[in-house]
Amino acid sequence: MATPPIKAILCMQLLAIFIVAFCLIRINCSWVAEEGLLRKRSGVHQRQFDYFKLSLLWPATACRNTTRCCSSNACCRSNLPSEFTIHGLWADYNDETWPACCSGPQFDKKEISTLLKPLRKYWPSFSCEAVSNCHHGKGTFWAHEWEKHGTCSYPVVHDEYEYFLTTLNVYFKYNVTGVLFEAGYVPSNSEKYPLGGIITAIQNAFHATPELICSGDDVEELRICFYKDFQPRDCASGFIIRSDRLSSGSCPQYVSLPAYGSWRYSTVQRQFLDLSDSLTAVS
Numbered sequence: 172m173a174t175p176p177i178k179a180i181l182c183m184q185l186l187a188i189f190i191v192a193f194c195l196i197r198i199n200c201s202w203v204a205e206e207g208l209l210r211k212r213s214g215v216h217q218r219q220f221d222y223f224k225l226s227l228l229w230p231a232t233a234c235r236n237t238t239r240c241c242s243s244n245a246c247c248r249s250n251l252p253s254e255f256t257i258h259g260l261w262a263d264y265n266d267e268t269w270p271a272c273c274s275g276p277q278f279d280k281k282e283i284s285t286l287l288k289p290l291r292k293y294w295p296s297f298s299c300e301a302v303s304n305c306h307h308g309k310g311t312f313w314a315h316e317w318e319k320h321g322t323c324s325y326p327v328v329h330d331e332y333e334y335f336l337t338t339l340n341v342y343f344k345y346n347v348t349g350v351l352f353e354a355g356y357v358p359s360n361s362e363k364y365p366l367g368g369i370i371t372a373i374q375n376a377f378h379a380t381p382e383l384i385c386s387g388d389d390v391e392e393l394r395i396c397f398y399k400d401f402q403p404r405d406c407a408s409g410f411i412i413r414s415d416r417l418s419s420g421s422c423p424q425y426v427s428l429p430a431y432g433s434w435r436y437s438t439v440q441r442q443f444l445d446l447s448d449s450l451t452a453v454s
């Protein structure tokens with residue numbers, strides 16, 4: 172008579188343990204969701220970022236290798252941008268790593284319908300290729316930037332519209348092109364400029380050290396960094412002095428800011444490309 176009840180009690184105890192464990196896990200999960208913590212799609216927690224990096228592209232360098240034209244490729248426009256354009260506003264960690272693909276809604280062009288004009292002008296894509304999004308698919312340059320970086324700028328930036336508007340505002344406020352032009356660093360296919368001079372011009376204007384990325388001798392990107400309240404700060408890597416030699420990213424000591432003349436397409440070819448592009452758009 173004594174044996175079956177003991178088994179039954181054991182079973183009930185086991186069941187109770189399972190129920191408690193299940194509840195604990197469920198509660199933990201809902202807590203995490205309610206706190207709105209940044210989590211990767213895989214469910215891995217990503218800690219909050221440390222600072223912002225505004226990454227800017229030098230169009231003449233970005234367009235140097237253009238081989239294909241389409242409506243999304245600003246390299247093929249007849250009015251090519253002659254100033255740094257936006258690559259993205261990135262949420263970074265001080266240790267030079269960064270969070271990516273945090274939780275947040277997928278890109279929706281409708282959200283930014285009122286910003287399309289400035290975005291097309293100041294945040295163009297320089298490629299026809301779709302770029303990976305955070306959902307195992309491919310999409311536009313803007314979708315990539317919002318999903319990969321924008322979603323990780325929470326809790327400073329709350330949604331897609333705010334991400335693009337904030338980035339445009341910061342870009343307008345800190346006109347890197349204006350600073351360089353005033354210091355005499357103007358587009359040229361013959362001049363080489365000292366990297367240290369470019370860095371000093373930015374430091375004097377914004378009281379913060381930028382980061383430069385080059386493709387060969389040509390400046391490809393210039394990045395300026397901000398605290399979470401958008402006050403300028405040094406980029407975490409910034410420029411490095413290695414045995415008395417200044418370096419920043421992949422840049423040599425003397426760099427170029429190429430003008431469009433070095434670009435492989437002539438104006439005639441570009442007009443043809445514009446024409447074929449509009450024909451494609453019609454078909």
Ligand SMILES: *[C@@H]1O[C@H](CO)[C@@H](O)[C@H](O)[C@H]1NC(C)=O
Nearest residue numbers: 195196197199200203215216
């Ligand atoms: C609760 O969530 C944290 C953070 O995601 C996780 O590290 C921990 O293992 C979870 N605990 C349980 C019991 O699920």
Ligand SMILES: *[C@@H]1O[C@H](CO)[C@@H](O)[C@H](O)[C@H]1NC(C)=O
Nearest residue numbers: 232233234235236386387391
């Ligand atoms: C252009 O192509 C050259 C040669 O393949 C490569 O070294 C360079 O990095 C490319 N430049 C850009 C801006 O992509």
Ligand SMILES: *[C@@H]1O[C@H](CO)[C@@H](O)[C@H](O)[C@H]1NC(C)=O
Nearest residue numbers: 254342343346348349350352
């Ligand atoms: C930045 O400055 C340059 C040179 O003064 C000017 O041509 C350009 O319109 C300015 N860009 C923005 C976005 O205000």
